[in-house]
Amino acid sequence: MTAAAFADHLRRDRLRSAHTVRAYLATAHRLIAFLGRHRGESIDDDILRSIEPADLRAYLAQRRSEGLTNASAARELSAVRTFLGFVKGVGAAIPRVQAPRVKRGVPRPVAPADARALAEDASDAHDVPWLAARDLAVLLLLYGAGLRVGEAMGLDAGLLPLGEAITVTGKGNKARVVPLLPVVRDAITAYADLCPYPLGKGVVLFRGAKGGPLDAAIVRRAVRAARGRLGLPERTTPHALRHSFATHLLGRGADLRQLQELLGHASLSSTQIYTAVDAAHLMDVYRAAHPRA
Incomplete structure (x- = not known):
């Protein structure tokens, strides 16, 4: 080696x-x-x-x-x-050692490095390359594009080949356009190239091991196992990755209305509650945006 x-x-x-x-x-x-x-x-x-x-x-x-x-x-x-x-080599047993316990109470959201580590660890748990690529793509998509896990599971393979954005159908059958980071686009493309099942318009993009639609429960189970190996808190869930996407964008000065559109929220109040950004920062954004503030 x-x-x-x-x-x-x-x-x-x-x-x-x-x-x-x-x-x-x-x-x-x-x-x-x-x-x-x-x-x-x-x-x-x-x-x-x-x-x-x-x-x-x-x-x-x-x-x-x-x-x-x-x-x-x-x-x-x-x-x-x-x-x-x-x-x-593939399929070989790895010595099992308990990961060190991490003190509970780590503040939300999931840190960018932890989100990437979670996706990579879930991927590394697979011996089958296309399944490893699939889990990496799904989790990077949840964090990098802020999708709900159900939205990711429902993506149509007809969106391939990928451009700079995809159209996502969310709650209430409402469609929205979501930009894709290059790392997310590359991960999905790599998965699609390795997937042994036909991918085209009218079939789901993310497939289970036997070829059917990938179940959200499998994604949650993969995240649960990965966070245990990494010592991340229990609140590190697939939905927490979406939460982190929103919080990090808002923390970097993203406009609340634009964030509302990216998340597919019906109201601005939902966006404010969901992102859980500290009140002082929200007020700063409000004062900077409102003409009468």
Whole structure:
């Protein structure tokens, strides 16, 4: 196994960002260096394939002694699992180690880095490439475009090939146009290219393992498992990703009316309640926008 091969796997097969590739490679190098000291021998692929949970617990203990927080340690463990999964190959068992507990009460919304980590971890849980690509695409879509999970499940494959925006049908059969970030567009395209089932107008875009429509319960279950592995709070749900989309846009000065349209809300009050931005910021936006404020 070479670092270049692992990096190519992350970029090509797992669609990881450049930042994630650098972070995962750094973790892989740290793990190999630690195992070399821990075992007193040179580390090759055979040794990596045979490491035990005790080895990983010792590694995490050292990283914690270096000042790593619980949340960072959980993400490091996720990177280790991804690396070992690559070395061991598809379907191989990965040593199971309990992720460090993260103190409850982390403020909403989900941080951008946590949202990306959640999507990547859910993707990494699959051995089947097209299912891994599907879960990455779905979760990046929820966070990057603010869709309800039901809206994402109902997307028609006829929207392929993707442009810079898609039309989404929301509550009350109301349609709205939602822009797509390049990373979201690339993830959906990669999934579509790998999907073994026909994708075209009149069939749903996101498919289950047996070819039927993807059930929202499967998405929720994948998020629940990923947040457990990463030590994220229980309120990290698919809907929380939509909430985070709204909060982050508003926090960066987005207009409330425009945000209302992006979210598909019938009233502005729904947008204000949903985003849960602090009152002071909402007042700043109001004063800047209202001519009589």
